[in-house]
Amino acid sequence: MRIKTMDELFVETLKDIYYAEKHIVKALPDMVKKAHGGELKKALENLRSETKEQINRLEKAFEMLDVSPRARKCEAIEGILRESEEDMAAIEDEDVRDAGMIGSAQAIEHYEICRYGTLIEWAKDLGRNDVAALLGQSLEQEKNADKLLTQIARSTTNRLAAGGAAA
Numbered sequence: 724m725r726i727k728t729m730d731e732l733f734v735e736t737l738k739d740i741y742y743a744e745k746h747i748v749k750a751l752p753d754m755v756k757k758a759h760g761g762e763l764k765k766a767l768e769n770l771r772s773e774t775k776e777q778i779n780r781l782e783k784a785f786e787m788l789d790v791s792p793r794a795r796k797c798e799a800i801e802g803i804l805r806e807s808e809e810d811m812a813a814i815e816d817e818d819v820r821d822a823g824m825i826g827s828a829q830a831i832e833h834y835e836i837c838r839y840g841t842l843i844e845w846a847k848d849l850g851r852n853d854v855a856a857l858l859g860q861s862l863e864q865e866k867n868a869d870k871l872l873t874q875i876a877r878s879t880t881n882r883l884a885a886g887g888a889a890a
């Protein structure tokens with residue numbers, strides 16, 4: 724399709740993050756299952772319920788814009804999720820695998836933070852502060868999830884250093 728206006732670009736990008744969220748929610752149960760550390764397992768479970776909320780918010784945004792909620796294939800998130808699966812399958816040590824999974828989860832979060840950040844600015848430019856505010860709630864959740872993952876990464880790395888699994 725050809726994108727001619729900012730309104731169209733905004734909607735197409737909304738469809739991109741909609742696709743991403745829907746794929747993330749499908750990938751998370753396997754990550755929860757494979758996580759070894761309790762903190763990480765809990766954080767990923769929480770991420771799953773927040774992702775469901777974010778999907779609902781996107782559907783609400785489509786409704787506010789009077790367009791039907793459709794996903795547009797996002798190659799970027801597919802690539803991130805594929806690498807995540809490959810790493811989970813390739814790493815044998817549970818703590819090393821946790822460290823890899825945290826890295827993958829943060830790659831997911833950073834993709835989402837960048838997409839929501841852009842969408843919020845465009846929504847404001849297009850005079851849709853209502854949509855910007857709605858997406859802002861998801862952006863806050865993504866930022867908090869990223870911060871929590873950083874904290875868990877630190878304790879996982881400490882455990883690795885203490886246990887010598889890094890050798």
Ligand SMILES: [Fe+2]
Nearest residue numbers: 744774777835
């Ligand atoms: Fe998300």
